[in-house]
Amino acid sequence: MLNNINSSYNLELLSKTTQLMNKSKKFQTTAEIIFDFIKNFIDFNMVVIYKINEKENILEIVSCLGSDAEKLKKRMPFKIGEGAVGLVAKNKKPLLINDVLEYKDIKVRQYTEEDPIIRTFLAVPLVVGDKAIGILSVSNSLPGQYDDYHVQMINIIASQGAVLLELNSNITEAQRFSDKILDNVNSGIIVLDNQCNIIKLNKSAENITGFKYDEILGSNILSKRLTLDCKEDFVLRCFNEGKMYFEEPGYMIRKDENIIRIRLSTSLMYDDEGNIKSCICIFRDNTEIENLQSRIAMSDKLEALGRLTAGLVHEIRNPLLPIRNASEYLLNKYGNTDNNDELKSLLKIISEESERLNRVLEGFVNMGKNSFSSMGSCELKEVIDEVIGLLNYTLKKNNIKIIVDLVENEIILPFNKDNLKQVFINLLLNSIDAINMNDTAMQRVIIINATLNNSNIIISITDTGKGIPKQELNQIFDPFYSTKKNGSGMGLYIAFNIVKSSGGEIDVESNTEKGTKITLTIPREGGCV
Numbered sequence: 001m002l003n004n005i006n007s008s009y010n011l012e013l014l015s016k017t018t019q020l021m022n023k024s025k026k027f028q029t030t031a032e033i034i035f036d037f038i039k040n041f042i043d044f045n046m047v048v049i050y051k052i053n054e055k056e057n058i059l060e061i062v063s064c065l066g067s068d069a070e071k072l073k074k075r076m077p078f079k080i081g082e083g084a085v086g087l088v089a090k091n092k093k094p095l096l097i098n099d100v101l102e103y104k105d106i107k108v109r110q111y112t113e114e115d116p117i118i119r120t121f122l123a124v125p126l127v128v129g130d131k132a133i134g135i136l137s138v139s140n141s142l143p144g145q146y147d148d149y150h151v152q153m154i155n156i157i158a159s160q161g162a163v164l165l166e167l168n169s170n171i172t173e174a175q176r177f178s179d180k181i182l183d184n185v186n187s188g189i190i191v192l193d194n195q196c197n198i199i200k201l202n203k204s205a206e207n208i209t210g211f212k213y214d215e216i217l218g219s220n221i222l223s224k225r226l227t228l229d230c231k232e233d234f235v236l237r238c239f240n241e242g243k244m245y246f247e248e249p250g251y252m253i254r255k256d257e258n259i260i261r262i263r264l265s266t267s268l269m270y271d272d273e274g275n276i277k278s279c280i281c282i283f284r285d286n287t288e289i290e291n292l293q294s295r296i297a298m299s300d301k302l303e304a305l306g307r308l309t310a311g312l313v314h315e316i317r318n319p320l321l322p323i324r325n326a327s328e329y330l331l332n333k334y335g336n337t338d339n340n341d342e343l344k345s346l347l348k349i350i351s352e353e354s355e356r357l358n359r360v361l362e363g364f365v366n367m368g369k370n371s372f373s374s375m376g377s378c379e380l381k382e383v384i385d386e387v388i389g390l391l392n393y394t395l396k397k398n399n400i401k402i403i404v405d406l407v408e409n410e411i412i413l414p415f416n417k418d419n420l421k422q423v424f425i426n427l428l429l430n431s432i433d434a435i436n437m438n439d440t441a442m443q444r445v446i447i448i449n450a451t452l453n454n455s456n457i458i459i460s461i462t463d464t465g466k467g468i469p470k471q472e473l474n475q476i477f478d479p480f481y482s483t484k485k486n487g488s489g490m491g492l493y494i495a496f497n498i499v500k501s502s503g504g505e506i507d508v509e510s511n512t513e514k515g516t517k518i519t520l521t522i523p524r525e526g527g528c529v
Contacts, residue, residue, distance in 0.1 A: 010041060010153060013037060013040055013041060014037070014153060014156060014157070017033060017034075017036070017037040017157060018156075018157075018160055020033045021033050021034075021157075021160050021161065021164060022160075024164060028063065030161055030164045031049055031062065031063040031161075034047075034049070034136070034157055034161050035047055035063075035065045037157055038065075038138060038154070038157075041150075041153060041154075042138070042140075042145070042146065042150055043140060043145060044066065044138050044139065044140055045066050045116035045117075045118075045139055045140050045141045046064070046065065046066035046067050046115055046116050046118070046138075046139045047064070047065045047066060047136070047137070047138050047139075048061060048063075048064045048065075048067075048072070048135075048136075048137045049061075049062045049063045049064070049126075049134060049135070049136055049161075050062065050078070050085060050089075050134050050135040050136075050137070051133065051134045052080065052089055052132060052133055052134055052135070057079060057080050058077040058078065058079055058080065059077055059078040059079075059080065059085060059086065059089060059134075059135060060073075060077060061073045061077075062134070066115075066116060067114065067115045067116070068114065071114055075111070078109075083106065083107055083108065083109055084097065084100075084106045084107070084108045084109075084121060084123060084137075085123055085135050085137055087106060088123040088124070088125050088135050088137075089125065089132055089135055091125075092125045092127055092130075092132045093125065094122070094123065094124040094125070094151050094155055095121075095122070095123045095124075096121070096122050096146060096147075096148070096150075096151050097120070097121040097122075098120055098143055098144045098145075098146075099119055099120070099143035099144065100118055100119055100120075100121050101119065101143075102143075108121050116139070116141045117141045118139040118140075118141070119139075119140060119141055119142055119143040119145075120139065120140040120142060120143055120144060120145040120146055121137070121138075121139050122137065122138045122139070122146050122150065122151060122154065123135055123136065123137040123138075124136050124151065124154055124155045124158040125158070125162075126158050126159075126161055126162035127158075127159065127162055128162050128163055133162055134162065136154065136157075136158045136161065138154065185202060185204060186204055186284065187204055187282050187283060187284045188201070188202065188204045188205035188207075188208040188209065188281075188282070188283045188284065189201065189202045189204070189205055189280065189281070189282050190205050190222060190280075190281045190283075191278050191279070191280050191281075192220075192222065192235060192278060192279045192280075192281065193277075193278055194239050194276060194277065194278070195220070196220040196222070196223050196235050196236070196239075197218050197219060197220050198216050198217055198218065198219055198220070198221070198222060199217070199218070199278065201213060201216070201217075205283075208252070208254075208260070208262075208283070208284075208285050209225070209252065209254055209255060210254040210255030210256050211255050215255075222235070222281070223235055223236075224253075225252055225253040225254075226250065226252050226253075226262070226264070226281070226283070227250050227251055227252075227471075228245065228248045228249070228250035228264060229248070229249050229250050229251075231245075231248065231250075234248075234266075235279060235281075238266050238268060238276075238279045239276055239279060242268065242276065243266075244265075244266050244267060244268060245264060245265055245266045246265045247263050247264075247265055248263065248264050248265070249261070249262075249263060249286070249290075250262050250263075250264055251471050252283070253470075259470060259471050259474070260285050260286075260287045261285075261286045261287045261290045262283045262284060262285060262286055263283065263284055263286045264281060264282065264283040265281075265282045265283075266279055266280065266281055266282070267279070267280040267282070268280070316357075320354060320357060320358060323350070323354050324351065324354040324355065324358070327347055327350040327351040327354060328351055330347050331344070331347040331348060331351055334347070349389070349390070353390070356418055356421070376414075376415065376416045376417065377412050377413060377414050377415065378412070378413055378415050378416070378417035378420055379410060379411065379412055379413075380406065380411040380412075380413055380420075380450060380457075380459070381404075381406060381409055381410065381411070383413075383417060383420050383421055383424060384404055384406075384424065384448060386421060387421055387424040387425055387428065388402060388404075390425065391425070391428055391429070391432075394429075394432060395432070398432055398435070398436060398444070399444055400432060400435055400444045400445070400446060401443075401444065401445050401446070402428075402445075402446045402447075402448070403445060403446070403447045403448070404448045405447065405448070405449045405450070406448075406449075406450045407450055407451045407452055408450075408452070411450060411452070411457060413457060413502075413522060414502055414503075414522070414523065415498075415502055415522075419498045419501075419502075420498075422494060422495070422498060423494075423495045423498050423499060423520075424461075426491035426492065426494060426495045427461050427491075427492075427495055427518055428446065428461070429491065430491060430492065431446045431461060431463035431465055431516070432446075433465070434463055434465025434466050434467075434515070434516060435463055435464060435465040435466075436465075437465060437466040438464065438465045438466040438515070440513075441464045441465065441515075442464075443464050444464060445463070445464050446461065446462070446463045446464075447460075447461070447462045447463075448460070448461055449462070452524070455523065455524060456521050456522060456523060456524060457520075457521075457522045457523075457524055458519065458520070458521055458522075459519070459520040459522070460517055460518065460519045460520070461517070461518045462515065462516070462517040462518075463515045463516055463517075464514070464515045465515050465516060466512065466515075467510040467511045467512040467513065467514060467515055467516050468508070468510040468512070468516060469512060470510075473508060473510060476492050476508065477492050477493055477496040477506075499520055499522070502522065502523075503522075503523050504520055504521055504522040504523065505520070505521040506518065506519070506520055506521075507519045507521070
């Protein structure tokens with residue numbers, strides 16, 4: 001009667017264990033289920049699960065109970081066909097030894113300092129089809145503890161475990177294969193969970209973002225550094241609305257804070273209940289392509305501009321000639337009259353600026369022929385004073401204060417005077433517009449500063465206006481590009497080319513809350529006096 005009760009319990013235990021193993025998705029979980037079965041089925045001192053490595057003809061320890069698995073893995077591995085475990089791997093048949101001390105045919109390896117003493121030894125192969133993929137061994141420190149019934153029951157569990165071990169091995173291999181594919185794809189791939197945290201990224205994603213896997217794994221840094229044009233919170237829309245994107249333009253802020261243009265596509269992964277589980281973001285660095293496209297478009301625009309300019313110059317010169325002649329006539333007639341200083345000053349401005357406008361028109365006609373000549377020199381303070389005089393009415397009307405701080409009063413620049421005036425006019429007009437667009441400005445000020453070092457003259461123009469967004473800074477010197485509603489996009493382009501033609505550099509620092517600082521670095525050719 002007792003045997004029937006035990007048999008019934010063991011069959012129920014076997015059935016329950018099989019059901020649990022069928023639901024297991026990880027082999028480590030399966031190993032724990034097997035260990036729990038053995039705990040409830042027989043007495044033991046150590047249980048070990050091995051995997052057969054056919055390539056190296058050895059048995060590798062996968063999991064262990066009753067000893068230190070890591071120490072076991074560091075020992076000399078069992079070779080297939082050698083020792084009790086190796087023989088089971090070779091023959092694909094169970095082996096039961098009731099007392100290893102008296103059993104002379106096969107040697108059972110003993111590590112009495114680290115492991116329990118082995119007296120009773122039972123090993124069954126993990127077989128899938130005709131292929132042995134591993135071994136399950138059970139040992140006891142007392143002799144004669146197991147019989148054929150125990151062998152049969154453990155063999156049933158081993159067969160079930162073999163399928164799961166093989167499946168786990170295949171999944172692991174498939175994972176390695178997919179990882180290999182991901183790491184060899186040129187596009188960056190980042191996988192986000194439903195909290196927008198990064199759970200996977202490939203090598204290309206590391207290269208494009210500048211972040212290493214360990215640096216951003218588990219963070220939601222992507223939502224702060226990846227933006228699609230005119231599409232805010234696009235990742236949240238993917239999760240909340242099931243929205244997907246294909247080849248959408250945007251920009252990314254790299255780890256080094258450099259901004260690159262990207263093209264991004266998204267794909268969604270669902271769980272068994274149909275809920276969105278994760279979002280896959282696939283992106284590539286599109287900076288060079290967009291720059292090339294921009295240059296091609298720019299070339300077409302400049303070609304069209306050349307044709308348009310010729311017609312405009314002709315139409316502007318027609319009324320300009322009588323204006324110049326009239327101003328010269330009035331200046332000659334009333335210029336020497338007493339008490340007409342203001343009239344004389346205004347007529348002089350009309351005459352000089354009409355002449356300068358004529359020269360500017362000549363420059364536009366020859367825009368494609370390096371019209372921004374660097375010949376000549378001029379005195380910085382004189383140019384600044386003249387430009388401020390021209391813009392004085394505009395500055396007063398907009399309640400803007402201008403401060404000039406020059407390290408020396410006489411600084412000679414290697415510039416054509418007309419060109420340098422054009423640079424300052426364009427830059428100051430931009431600053432005036434920026435200040436007018438900044439409703440929160442506490443001060444309405446433009447500061448012109450000039451310093452010298454051994455090789456350069458450094459001029460800065462700083463305003464308290466509405467700054468330029470970081471992602472737009474690399475485009476502001478492109479022709480036709482403007483952040484202003486009615487801007488032509490030619491002012492900074494012309495200023496940039498004039499400065500470059502004289503061997504100088506022009507740099508921009510901007511903050512959308514504090515304003516903009518433009519720095520001209522000009523070689524001291526011609527010296528200073």
